[in-house]
Amino acid sequence: MLSTPIAVSDLPPDPTRLQPESSFVQLLEQASAAGLWSLDAATGQVSWSERLAELLEAPQGYTPGAEQGFEFVAPDWREEVEFLVRRCIHTGEPFDREVQVLTYGQRRAWIRLLGHAVRDSRGQVVRVEGAVQELSPRAGPGGLLRHTAGWGLGGAGGEAFATVDREGRFTYLNEAAERLLGQPANRLLGRGLWGVFQKTVRLRVEERxxxxxxQHRLLELEELDAPQNDWLEVQGHPFGAGLALHLRNVTARRKSQEQLRLLEGSIARLNDIVIITEAGPFNEPGPRIVFVNEAFEVRTGYNRDEVLGRSPRFLQGPQTQRDRLDLIRSALEHWRPVRVDLINYRKEGEPFWVDLDISPVWDKSRKLTHWVAVGRDVTERKANEEKIQYLAFYDGLTRLPNRQLLLDRLNALLAHREAIGEGALMFIDLDNFKVLNDTLGHQKGDLLLQxxxxxxxxxxxSTDTVARLGGDEFVVLLQPRRGAPGEAEAAASAVADRILAALGEPYVLPGYLHHSTCSIGVTVFGRSPSTVSELLKQADLAMYQAKRAGRNTVCFFDPQMQAVASANAALAADLRLAWRHQQFELDYQPQVDVNGRMTGAEALLRWQHPQRGRVPPDQFIPTAEETTLILTIGRWVLDRACEQLAAWSRRSDRSHLSISVNVSxxxxxxxxxxxxxxxxxxxSGVAPNKLKLELTESLLADGFDITVNKMGSLKRMGVALSLDDFGKGYSSLAYLKRLPLDQLKIDREFVKDVLTDANDAAIARTIIGLAQSLHLQVVAEGVETEEQREFLAQHGCDGFQGYLFCRPMSIERLEEFIEANLVQLSPLKLS
Structure with missing residues (x-):
C-alpha cells in the first residue's frame, strides 16, 4: 500500500480484469524468473505472485495485506517508486527502474522494477501491473546479462544500459547505450568507461x-561526454562482476539549471518571495528547494544555505493547516497550478501570511522539471480582513457576537431543525439601566455592560452563544440538544436562574458599588417551523411580560402572549388614528371639601372610538405609554386644562377652582x-397653583433623586403636586418625607370597603394621620355612599371625589352643573 492514497475520484473501480497489451504480455512471458505484481488504481491494494514472494524471501504461504504493498522497497527508494506508480496512474507513463529492496530476511538486493498502465474501455487507468527481477549477485555470474536480454532491454524503447567489469571496462552495452554514446558496442567493449568523456575529466572519472x-558502492557521475559534447549522467550499481550502469543524456536538465542561474539575477531582487523546487512527489518531506531569492531571505530570516535541499514544509511551523496543504497536495499531484493563502513562520517563530502562486515548469518534451512558487506577504491585508470581519460580526464594547452573527447562527440552526433537537432563545434586558446612565454617566454604564x-x-x-443586540439588551442562544419533551424548558430554566443570580450580584464601578437586576424572556424552538424574526419577537414579548411581573424574573413565551401582543399592536394603530382624527376628549369629575363645596375637578382623558364606542382609560393608556403617544396626548391634556383654568379665572364664582391632571x-x-x-x-396665563399634577407611586421606584429634583422644580414654579393612589405601590416614610407634595389621594380600593373591612379602615385612618402629620391635604377617591364620606370626614379627610357627588362629565355639562350649584354642593343635591 502506498503511504498516500493513489485512488482518484475520476477513476471508478472496475472489477473486470482486462488483458494487458500484447507487448507487455510478451515481455512478462520472456521473464520466466520474474515476480509479478498488480496494483488497483482505485483502492491502492497491491497483490503479488508466488515468485515475487520467493524473491523477497517472504515466509511460505505469505500474501501481502492492505498495508504491505510496497513495504519491500528500501526506505531510501520508496518515495521514488511511489511517485512512478502515481504518475503511471495519472498519465499512463510506464516505468523501468533499478531500485534496492529490503527482503524479509533483512538482506538488501538490487532489483529491476517495471510497471505498465492497464486501461478500461473508456481509456481510464484501472490498474498498474508490473514485474520484478533480481539484479544482485544472487542471480549468478552471468545472470545479469541473461536477465537483461530476457527483458528485451535492447529494444528501441529501453533506457541506455551497460555493464563494466572489475577493471571498469565495458562488458555489455544495449542499443540505447550505443546510440547515447554515439559509438557501436564493438568499439567500446573492453575500453574503460572514462574513455567516453572529454580528456579534461577522464582522470577524475577513472578515480570515481x-x-x-x-568500495562496492553506488557510482554517480555527471560530466561532458567526448563524442556528442553532451552532459552524460551515469549511475552504477555494484554487482558481483562489476557495475551495472544506467546512462542518461541530461543536457536539457543542465541547460534548465543554467537557465535557473540566469533567472536568479532577474528575480533575486523582486519584492515577492520566490521559491523553486525540483519536481517530485508531494510526500513527506516533499520536493527539495533549489533556489530562493533575496526577498525570501529578508522576509523569512533564513539565508539561502539554510534552506537549499530542504522541503518548503519546514516553513509551516507547528500549525498543520491541513485544509490548505491538502489543496496544494491535490493540485501538485495532478500537476495543476494552485493559488492559496498560507501561514508561514519566520526563523524566529513569528507567523506571517503569504499569498502563494505555485506553478509547474515543463521542458520541451512536456516533462515536469520544477515547481515555482511566488509569494506575496499579505500579513497586513489579513489583519485588516480580520478587523473588518470582527467589526462586522462582533460588538466593539463587550466583544460579544452582534445581531448579525446571532442571526446567522440562528438561521443555520433553524435550517436543520429536524436533525438538531430543541434549543432555547433568551432575551435579557437590564432593569433600570437608563437610570444608571442618567445619574452616573455613560462611561460607568459601559463598564457595567462589559x-x-x-x-x-x-x-x-462554551457551545452556546451570548450576543449583544444593542443598549442593555442581550440574547443567549442555547445550543439545541436531543432529549425528552420538556428537557429544553428545564435546561433553559436552569440557565436563566444562573443568569439571574450572576447579574444580581453587586457590580464594582469606579467609586461606586452598583446593584442591578435583569428581566429574562425565553422561547423554545425546534418543535415546529419558525423564522428568526418570530423567535426574537416571542422572546422579546416574554421579556416584557417579565418586566410587568415585577422585574428580576423569568417568563416563558406562550401563544396567549402573542395574542395579547397582536391586540396591543392593533390598539396602537387605532390610537395613532385617533390622535390624527381628534377622537380624544376630556371629562371632568368634581372634587369637594368637607362642607360639600366644590374646590376643583380632575381632568379625565376619554377616547370616543367610531366602532369601539367609549374606550375606558385603563384599556388604552398602557398602550399609549408603550408607543410614546402618551407624550403627545399628555401635552394636549395640559394645554386644555390650562385653557379651562384661564376661562374660570375670569369669573369670580369659579376663580377658586383648580384642575388636577394625571401625569404618566x-x-x-x-x-x-x-x-x-x-x-x-x-x-394660558393662569396661576400655577391652580394646576395640580397627580403623580403615580411608580415614579418612586426608579431614579428617586431625579424624581425629587423634578418635583422640586415644579414646586418652585408654584404648581401643586398630588400623589395619586397612595398606599398601593412603592411609598415609604423615608421617600414620602423627601417629596415636595401638597396632597395625598387615598386609593378607591381602600375607600370601597372602609366600613366593612377593618384593614381598609385602618389603612385609611393611617393615611389621613400621616398626611396631617406632614401637613398635606388628603383626598379620598371613589366615595359612593354618605356613610363612607362621614367615616372619612370624622377621621380628618379634607376632600372627596366619587359617584356620591357626581360622575365624570364633559366641560359643557360641568358648566351647567356648577351654575346650578353655586351656593353649596351637598351630597343630597349631587347624588
Missing amino acids: VREALE QVAERLRASVA ARQFRHPEFVDEVMDAIAR
Missing part, C-alpha cells in the same frame, strides 16, 4: 569508477416635561 568498484457580558459568558456552556411615569421622566408645564402655564 575505481573507488566505486573497490461586566454583564463577562457574567453571561460564564453562565452558559413616561411623561414625567421625559427630559422636557418641566419646560412643557412652564410653557402651558405661560401660554
